[in-house]
Amino acid sequence: MEKIRWKNSLSVGIELIDNQHKQWIEHYNNIVESLTSQQDRAQISKTLGFLIDYTEGHLSSEEKYMTANKYAGLPEHKAKHDELRATLSALVKEFEEEGATTQLSKAVDTFLGHWLINHIQEVDMKFGAFVRENKIVLS
Numbered sequence: 001m002e003k004i005r006w007k008n009s010l011s012v013g014i015e016l017i018d019n020q021h022k023q024w025i026e027h028y029n030n031i032v033e034s035l036t037s038q039q040d041r042a043q044i045s046k047t048l049g050f051l052i053d054y055t056e057g058h059l060s061s062e063e064k065y066m067t068a069n070k071y072a073g074l075p076e077h078k079a080k081h082d083e084l085r086a087t088l089s090a091l092v093k094e095f096e097e098e099g100a101t102t103q104l105s106k107a108v109d110t111f112l113g114h115w116l117i118n119h120i121q122e123v124d125m126k127f128g129a130f131v132r133e134n135k136i137v138l139s
């Protein structure tokens with residue numbers, strides 16, 4: 001399980017969204033740190049809670065901008081967000097039932113870390129291009 005480092009190839013070209021992604025990555029890295037350093041259950045639970053809250057805030061924010069600007073790719077993009085919401089719920093359930101197992105760490109790495117990078121580079125990038133092409137100012 002590795003932390004994610006911000007790099008330019010993750011930029012969607014929209015500062016507001018990039019900043020949210022940087023914060024998102026920081027929350028992801030915090031849960032990686034909590035799991036790899038085997039922090040106590042209460043701390044892991046707290047860190048996981050912060051990640052979930054931030055994730056929901058970010059996904060809702062993007063969906064709000066897509067709706068407000070009549071982005072045609074919204075249904076497809078939102079479906080991906082809903083996949084992540086379901087994955088996070090499953091991870092939390094697993095943590096509550098089994099604790100911080102090796103299996104949970106693998107799931108965080110595979111279903112969350114890899115998902116996050118792929119989503120930014122493939123799905124969010126398209127929305128970033130739409131915002132830039134249409135000279136939309138997000139605020």
Ligand code: FEO
Nearest residue numbers: 059062119123124
């Ligand atoms: Fe940045 Fe579509 O999540």
